[in-house]
Amino acid sequence: MDCAHLVKANSIQGCKMNNINVVYMPWSNxxxxxxxxxxxxxxxxxxxxxxxxxxNKVNEILNRLEKSKVEQFPDLAAEKERRDCEERNEKEAQIQEMKKRKRKNEEERNG
Structure with a gap:
């Protein structure tokens, strides 16, 4: 119901009308x-x-939601670069681990 109140309050036409239908569905639908x-x-x-x-709108719900509102302005490019760097490091660590295992197996066969 909280989400429906936000949708109604932030709609250009819906905030002026009573008895509106709010439609919910998964985005994949x-x-x-x-x-x-x-x-x-x-x-x-x-x-x-x-x-x-x-x-109709319920001001108590909208006021409660407005007080708990937190706006964030993340640096998406920096976050993406950091995530990509972590993924590269993980892949490198896996490759190094595989090389160590391979060397160890070869040493056991030869030695």
């Missing part, structure tokens, strides 16, 4: 083709669609 108009929804499976009817 959304079917987007070239002939679909802006704002129109087409689904793969109707069974996965949930509809919640919002009668």
């Amino acid at each position: 959304l079917k987007k083709t070239a002939d679909v108009y802006v704002g129109q929804r087409v689904f793969h499976r109707q069974k996965d669609v949930k509809i919640v009817t919002m009668e």
Whole structure:
């Protein structure tokens, strides 16, 4: 219900109206083709669609959510670079471990 209140409050048309339907579904259920108009929804499976009817806004819920709001402005490029670096280091460590095992096996065979 909290999410439905946020959707209604942040909608340009929905915040002015009463008795609106808020549609929920997994993003994978959304079917987007070239002939679909802006704002129109087409689904793969109707069974996965949930509809919640919002009668009017409840200010107590919106105020509570607004107080707990935390805005973050992450440096996505730096985070991606750090993650890529960690993945490269892990791969290198795995390769080094495989080389050590290979050398050890060869030494056992020869020695």
